[in-house]
Every structure is written in structure tokens, then in C-alpha cells.
Amino acid sequence: MEGKGFTHFLDLGCGLGRHSLLFARHGFTVDSFDLSREAIEGLATKASSLALTNLTARTGDMMKLPYADRSMDCLLAYHVISHTDSKGIHTIVSEINRVLKEGGEFFLTLCSKKSWSFTEAGYPKLDEHTIVKIEDGPENGIPHFYCDETTITQLFTHANLISIRHIQDCMQNGTVLNNSWHYFILGGK
Numbered sequence: 001m002e003g004k005g006f007t008h009f010l011d012l013g014c015g016l017g018r019h020s021l022l023f024a025r026h027g028f029t030v031d032s033f034d035l036s037r038e039a040i041e042g043l044a045t046k047a048s049s050l051a052l053t054n055l056t057a058r059t060g061d062m063m064k065l066p067y068a069d070r071s072m073d074c075l076l077a078y079h080v081i082s083h084t085d086s087k088g089i090h091t092i093v094s095e096i097n098r099v100l101k102e103g104g105e106f107f108l109t110l111c112s113k114k115s116w117s118f119t120e121a122g123y124p125k126l127d128e129h130t131i132v133k134i135e136d137g138p139e140n141g142i143p144h145f146y147c148d149e150t151t152i153t154q155l156f157t158h159a160n161l162i163s164i165r166h167i168q169d170c171m172q173n174g175t176v177l178n179n180s181w182h183y184f185i186l187g188g189k
């Protein structure tokens, strides 16, 4: 991304900020954004202790990003934007498109409908593409949007899809392995 002349990076759903810190160390102007106040406060403290004055961390909801139109060169949303339903995903993708500059790029992940959690786990369905995870842990009660290749092309009609990888992880569940599939999408505006 440095070679492309990109300087302004948005880490959407940054969590504890592992990618934000990496980009800040490489000299990017970094905006880090997450719903979790605890995560954002922790990241701000860490950035300050490392004297990374080029990193700004803010709390908020990805449904309405507090950034100007065409203000970002590049954007990462790693395991973030599937935390919504079929209506919400369109709003989030539209917000990503709004804040990216012409010629900017995004790299994001989406849950795949091939995953065990969508096909077999028996989680309640909110709509055709969305389940609500019922499990121990932080994802309990959170909606998850799942897609396939058709859904992706429909969501990103405005974008140039540079590469799409469909990757399988296996998670141990007793004596069996459950499949978890994600799309890793690099796109340009």
C-alpha cells in the first residue's frame, strides 16, 4: 500500500488494534474505529505509550462512520462487517464506499454460507442470509451475515473486485472438525 502512494488508513472494527499499530509504525496516518470503548481506550493508551501520534482511535458504530466523504486511501475490515443482517450490510458497504477516495482500496472479510455455523449449527435465522449465534462467549446473541459469490457481486456492484479468496478453517468440536469459511476480498473504488 505504501508503493501505491496511500497514506491515510482506516482500521474499521480495529479491536485491540494489531493492524492499526502495524500501519502506524509504517508511517501511515491511521484512524482506528470500533464499537468497543474498552478496546479503543486500550489502543489509545498503547499508541500513546509508543509515541504513535499518527494514530487516532474513536468509538462508534460502523453503520454511520464519522469520517468525511473520500477521506481515506485504504481501509481494512478484518472479521468485522459480518456482524450485521441483510439490511445492515448494505449500509456498511455504502459507508465504506463513501469514505474511500477514488482510486482507494479496501480489504475485508465476510462469512461464507459454506460454514458449519450457517448450514448445520441450528442457530436461529434472522433473515435469508443472517443467523444469531447462540453460544458461550462474546459472539452470543450477535447477528452474523453470510454470503456466497452471488451476494458478493450484488453487494459490490460499485467496486472493482481485485481478488476474492474463499478460505476454510477447521475448528475442533469433540471428535469432529467444524468448517468455518470466510471470503477475503480486495477491492478498489
Ligand SMILES: C[S@@+](CC[C@H](N)C(=O)[O-])C[C@H]1O[C@@H](n2cnc3c(N)ncnc32)[C@H](O)[C@@H]1O
Binding pocket: 012, 013, 014, 015, 016, 017, 018, 019, 033, 034, 035, 036, 039, 060, 061, 062, 063, 077, 078, 079, 080, 083
Ligand atoms: C473479531 S473482532 C476483529 C478485530 C480486528 N479487526 C482484528 O482483526 O484484530 C471484531 C471487532 O468488530 C467490532 N464491531 C462489531 N460490531 C461493530 C460495529 N457495529 N461498529 C464498529 N465495530 C464493531 C467489535 O467490537 C470487535 O472489536
